[in-house]
């Protein structure tokens with residue numbers, strides 16, 4: 436499935452494109468292709484994207500590190516504003532970091548697979564546990580926190596140095 440040229444969506448019947456999804460999505464570890472339906476409607480100032488898709492993702496259990504299968508389902512709608520980017524790059528980054536999820540140029544492209552990738556990534560559980568019967572790993576393997584601790588202590592040392600420097604200047 437190729438990226439869609441946005442002016443062409445406007446020219447479609449009812450300014451609406453309906454897509455049957457049956458694709459493997461790059462970067463997404465799945466057992467089955469992503470399957471379902473998707474529609475994109477051009478409303479002049481924004482695109483309305485609806486999708487109902489599902490796939491079987493292969494995830495790695497955070498507790499025992501085994502691979503396991505997880506059904507991912509997405510039934511979602513997103514509005515994507517059609518707006519040319521502001522010429523001033525600073526202004527642009529400010530407005531794009533606002534609550535608008537996404538903005539595309541009216542003369543640009545909408546990439547359905549990339550969009551689905553984002554939606555399915557969002558639907559992936561943060562806490563990935565293979566099941567109730569998960570036995571976990573050896574406690575020694577699970578303790579990875581010291582790495583983080585040493586980084587914090589380095590930061591603390593740096594902070595102390597900086598504070599010390601300030602005091603000398605005063």
Ligand SMILES: [Zn+2]
Pocket residue numbers: 496497498499500501564565566569570571
């Ligand atoms: Zn597990």
